[in-house]
Amino acid sequence: MTGVRRQPIRHELPWSYRAVIGAVRPVLMGITRRDWSGGEHLPPQGGFIVASNHYSEADPVMLAHYLVDHGHAPFFLAKSSLFDVPVLGTALRSLEQVPVYRTTSRAGDALVAAREALAAGRCIGIMPEGTLTGDPELWPMRAKPGVGRLALTSRAPLVPVAQWGAQHVLGHYARRPGNLLKRPVQQVSAGAPVDLDDLYDRAEEPSAHVEATRRVMVAITAQLAALRGQTPPEEPFDPGRRPEATP
Template identity: 45%
Template sequence: MTRRRRLPLGIRATAHLVRPMMNLLIGKEWRGLETLPESGFIAVTNHVSKIDPLAVGLAVVRTGTIPHFLAKDSLFRLPVVGPALTRLQQVPVARADRQAAKQSLQVAQSALDRGGAIMIYPEGTLTRDPELWPMRAKTGAARLALNTGAPLIPFVHWGLQDVLAPYAKLPKPWPRKKYVLQVGDPIDLSDLRQRPLTRTVLAEATERVEAALTEGVAQLRGEPAPELIWDRALNQRVPRHQLRARGGDEVAS
């Protein structure tokens, strides 16, 4: 690990509190952190457990980079929680207000300019795939990468679900288990960055995110991924290129 920036006190204090708890719960193996860029980047990751953000966040902090998770703007208005999120430099996201959404993009861009990492779960929630494969992604991560020009890097992990299964309320720490987290190669969007941001372009970029996460998880699991991908809205697996087929040349709004 070559870079070790001095992180803000709030980030360091939170990491010091969380790290011993995670080490007690589960062993870890981190791969590829040394390949992360010195500049700001966008991290996309699969989502199999409610403790995913802790595991992925600690890995990013280990490199001396601030992880900026996207959080619903309503959380920033809550007592205690809101000020804590602000101090930890997390990014509020407004889904309904277009002007507020533009401000969220500006906040994200500012974090990237300072060398931070924007952390995104492209699926939008814990995977609903019965076998815990990455499911159909939303377009937000691809849109942010195309709008900012920041590197888009997949973080994949496997094993956290053995300690806290999706939607479980209590962990199962014994016998002690282990998870593996792997940083993949940046997702290549160079050909798409030169084109207008149409729905077709956005769909293509999003499918590349899905492919990177699925391939990475398949490597960690040591087994091939399903030919189809889980669509949360339809509650079933669908062809992987269905998103692009529904696209069009209209400018993405």
């Protein structure tokens, strides 16, 4: 299994974020093994967006581990409700993570904050599905178009990242960790930034946001298929589709 020698963080971080890295990274190194690839696709400088699949409550931590060791500490877009949870909300604010206010008049605030972070050279992490996948085999499901909107309106590189293995640390919707004595392997692979050149002139069109999002999810799914050595479904699981009635 392969890892990388940790690289220095390439942008300024709040002291609390550096403290969390110092406390959490040694734990992750002790309870998991790494099989990482594609680090050469992460832009060496300037802000960029990382979009990843989401199938375990632990996978944001694993993605952050991968990015931090490549010199990029991610700032995640997180559900605003998490900022109301005692202790967790205080931690998220201290770490300068970005709240997402869904279906409210403040829904656009997250994009404004994210664009400002990108302009400042930060790495923005997004799980475009918005919640844990509903696919029974844990393949990526149909995503929300926010990542496409952010990518087109900011013109920041959009890097697809696939990961697999976090479910062995914390299962799908599980609240207790798995058998960490086995030191499960965490596979993370970054791909080349998604080509969106033909969509930038339509940056304010919802249909362009959907198409940009579709492209990054196709890339993530293809990378995940390579990690798993399996064939994904022809169409992604659609959480909004009603199940067919049984005759």
